[in-house]
Amino acid sequence: MTTATTDTIAPSSTPARHLWRRSRGPLLALLLLVVTGLILTALQSGERYGRLDPRSADRTGSRALAQLLAAQGVTTQVVTTSEEAAAASGPDTTLLVTDPDLLTTRQLTGLRTATAHTSGRIVLLAPGPIALKAFTPGVTTASQADNTARRPACSLPAARRAGDALLGGRRYVAPDGTADRCYLSGGLPTLLRLPAPDAGRDTVLLGSPDFLYNHRLAERGNASLALQLLGAHKHLIWYLPSLSDPASSDPASAQDDQRGFLDLIPSGWSWGLLQLAFAAVFAALWRARRLGPLVPERLPVTVPAAETTEGHARLYEQANARDRASAVLRAATRTRLAPLIGVPPAHAHTPDILLPAVQAHSTTAPAAEDGLHALLFGPAPAEDKALVQLADQLDELEISIVSQERHAPREHPDR
Template identity: 60%
Template sequence: MTGPTPRADAPGTAANTPGTPGGTLPRTAATPAEAAAEAPAGTSLAATPRQLWTRTRGIALAVVVLLAAAIAIAVVRSGAQHGRLDPRSADPYGSRAVAELLDDRGVSTRVVTTTEEARSAAGPDTTLLVATPDLLTERQQSRLHAATKDSGGRTVLVAPNTLSVSTLAPGVTADSARSLDSTLSPGCSLPAARRAGTADVGGNRYETLVPDADSCYSSDGLPSLLRLPATAASGDAQGDTVVLGAPDILYNDRLDEHGNASLALQLLGSRPHLVWYLPSLADDAVDDSADEDFFDLIPSGWLWGTLQLAVAAVLAALWRARRLGPLVPEKLPVAIRASEAVEGRARLYRKADARDRAATALRSATRTRLAPLVGVPTARAHSPEALLPALTSRLRSPGRDLHPLLFGPPPGDDAGLIALADQLDALESEVRTS
């Protein structure tokens, strides 16, 4: 592929670029477009793997850090929650010590994980402990209460809150403020509380209008332990419901403090059988969701997470978006070869298929150089009425029409751009030698 005769005084070359010393750099192609025309057609402008890695390594690093943080948090949380209130766990927050002490007293402990198992186990000789009542759905709470209210046994609710206490223990409401003290004195006539003395039951506080209810371990006038008596439908046996404001007396690492062990053994050992209900993913909560739509099944945490991701995506888009505005000329920080500046701009023209701008640059530079040669002022070099008559008189063939060459439309392809550059170079050579 051939091109026009190199020139160093063309507009856009490093010889005329502000910041280059003296404007005396080597002569090069007349315009960036000429260098683009001379560039090999097979040259790939796609980003190399190294360039792709350089552009994306920051995002990749951020993703890796986020994933590592998420995994670390999940591991920490899973470790902290493992065995909590599980009578089979020897962890600090497990309850194996209570189960073994009860076993020494002849009380058997059985762990269940579904509402159906808990309902079928309710009976006059059974204490049913619900470890996390707030995890149950409203329907599960109603079914469980229906099975226990007339069973004649004891039901122990561990730290129920507003979500569950009003259903599992009708007539009881949870106060919004928790007790500031964890260790409280009984302050009631309940024999189990009086024998145990002070215990770590301070947590949720309750109010009740149930007659004959025992209200113990009060803080600011509100109890943290309630015993609600109930009578079986047959009238032969009496059961009750115990609402415990905090699970501390059941933890392995707190059992030997104050009267925790005594209170736990009396509350859980009044019947020969203890059924320890730990709600799990295998519970019948799936049946309760039959009438719910897809969005009801999505936890609220995922919705908040999606919103945070959306905000992060918008901020990242604003950060990485192309800034639109007027071009600002800047001086080159270092002196570079004229050919490098021309080739760089030409590659940009070629990548953008800007043949019209390249042709305009070629014609404008040629007109600017031809005007002084034929006696036309530089200010009128781009006026066809002033430049064309003066040029025609200097040509060997006076009848030639130069208007399409110097002021015509842009070429439609790269071959036409190369031909235009050759013709402009030939015209300038002819005028200089005439």
């Protein structure tokens, strides 16, 4: 009775054990992925603000700058929509747009219209061609420069008092001779100030926002430059554009925004692509150094010739290479027949020499020379059945000559 119970349980427990062995690897990987996700979520749960946010104390936040501005009596108002930014931009205010390239053409035009006839300042951080066309027509961008400490090299009072500061990023080309060009890179400014038209707002273009970060503010003249640019007026509108802005999803705005795919790619993409191309070439050369001349190696096992022949035959069959298969069969037959009928190996594949010798030594060869020529040097068969018939005929021809040579009378060496 115990044996019967064991026989009944064993078949069901064995598949369960095999199933667990096969699935425990993926299950452990899934568990590790879930645990990693939970840990990352717990670590990031305290991050409420993003880059350049005046409420963020992270390395890339701007809380330190906001506190310094507050100490000087400048109030900072954070807005996240273009409507709020336009409504808050009254007289004697500074409007800071941290990411102008996220705004649509309609949003940019609305901001420009709302701030055109009021005194104050507009500060744009790394604006692209679309934002420049809306706020500063005629100003264009050039290739980007590295972020490094640069000298002011201009007459702008704020820059001269600040001294060296961390600037770089986008460079600008302005046809207006009255613009202040500061912190040059290759003769082009990374800080460009355009004067206020008709007692309106002056516009400041910054190629890079790095000197506004918390961890960069204490370096060189970064804090002084930031305070003078953003604290020129008593009220600062800190606009943080986002994709969640209802105006950015407006169908009319989407129709007016004619950005192409290349407009969304940073200006330095060509250099990055060139670096990737060089990396690919160097990787190919590095891997090619491992290739060398072929080295013969003894195989651990011996492959029978019959298996190799069968493998070749199957490859020919899959590729429908009847021409190649028939050529191999005929060449092999001619090579084996030549020494049997007294034809030198060099002439084994010459019809004028081989065919008469075969005709003289074979009793089963076709009577007509044309038939023998078609058998040994003819065209490729048109179908598999004809290929099999050709192989049979070649075997019969070879067997007849071999058997004739085997039974031919030979002279005794003593006679």
